[in-house]
Amino acid sequence: MADSSSVSGSGNAFNLDTVRDSLIRQEDTIIFNLIERARFPLNSPLYDQNSGLVPGFSGSLVHFIVKETEAVQAKAGRYENPEENPFFPDGLPSPIMPTTKYPKILYPAAVSINMSKTIWDMYFNQLLPLFVDKGDDGNYASTAASDLDCLQAISRRIHYGKYVAEVKFRESPKEYEPAILAQDKNALMKLLTFEKVEEMVKKRVEKKALVFGREVSLDTNFTSEKCKVDPSVVSRLYDEWIMPLTKQVQVQYLLRRLD
Numbered sequence: 333m334a335d336s337s338s339v340s341g342s343g344n345a346f347n348l349d350t351v352r353d354s355l356i357r358q359e360d361t362i363i364f365n366l367i368e369r370a371r372f373p374l375n376s377p378l379y380d381q382n383s384g385l386v387p388g389f390s391g392s393l394v395h396f397i398v399k400e401t402e403a404v405q406a407k408a409g410r411y412e413n414p415e416e417n418p419f420f421p422d423g424l425p426s427p428i429m430p431t432t433k434y435p436k437i438l439y440p441a442a443v444s445i446n447m448s449k450t451i452w453d454m455y456f457n458q459l460l461p462l463f464v465d466k467g468d469d470g471n472y473a474s475t476a477a478s479d480l481d482c483l484q485a486i487s488r489r490i491h492y493g494k495y496v497a498e499v500k501f502r503e504s505p506k507e508y509e510p511a512i513l514a515q516d517k518n519a520l521m522k523l524l525t526f527e528k529v530e531e532m533v534k535k536r537v538e539k540k541a542l543v544f545g546r547e548v549s550l551d552t553n554f555t556s557e558k559c560k561v562d563p564s565v566v567s568r569l570y571d572e573w574i575m576p577l578t579k580q581v582q583v584q585y586l587l588r589r590l591d
């Protein structure tokens with residue numbers, strides 16, 4: 333069944349409401365993926381640059397798994413979708429089969445806006461230690477697959493800022509044009525920021541984490557108060573990283589909107 337998680341599917345309407353609906357839908361994906369990752373302990377050897385776990389590959393095991401997974405997905409056409417951004421774009425293979433023609437909503441240079449490196453560093457260095465237990469259960473391949481699910485969901489959400497910016501520009505070009513012509517980042521940031529929306533987002537993701545993360549039993553509504561992922565960490569993820577980075581994507585996008 334089609335849902336509202338994409339504006340680049342054919343026939344989907346493109347306006348600020350549908351774009352915001354997509355962001356709301358993506359919250360579910362991000363929270364469920366965090367819950368899945370929290371099933372495993374940290375498993376730190378996965379992230380060790382010098383673990384030597386992969387013969388002939390210099391880098392961490394998670395780097396190897398993500399790079400190889402992205403190569404397979406590129407062959408199947410995943411990165412033809414402008415909503416998807418690889419973490420390791422260099423040397424990715426081309427699709428080996430015909431792929432859907434995605435509607436051209438964004439201007440072509442938008443492809444060059446890529447925050448993957450920042451997202452990668454934020455996820456492993458800051459976010460991960462906040463929501464997984466310490467320890468090592470040896471489940472490295474499954475843990476890395478789960479990391480990639482989280483990274484892809486967070487990356488899609490942040491890069492979605494391109495669509496948010498495009499729709500905001502189309503809805504009021506006269507408001508944005510002077511700031512774009514002046515290349516005024518601060519003015520653009522002010523124009524595209526809606527503090528009330530951001531407050532709502534933080535509260536909603538915290539509540540979703542509370543609802544999605546508790547055990548459901550048939551006797552009572554919830555068996556325990558313990559959540560699979562701390563709701564305050566999810567709220568912090570949005571407050572400190574996801575929303576600021578989405579806004580940075582929006583600013584970068586708008587700066588070049590009139591090129």
Ligand SMILES: C=C(O[C@@H]1C=C(C(=O)O)C=C[C@H]1O)C(=O)O
Pocket residue numbers: 352355496524525526527529530533574575576578579
């Ligand atoms: C995404 C939007 O732009 C900004 C970024 C937000 C976010 O990342 O959730 C929320 C509100 C705005 O300040 C929006 O207006 O919906």
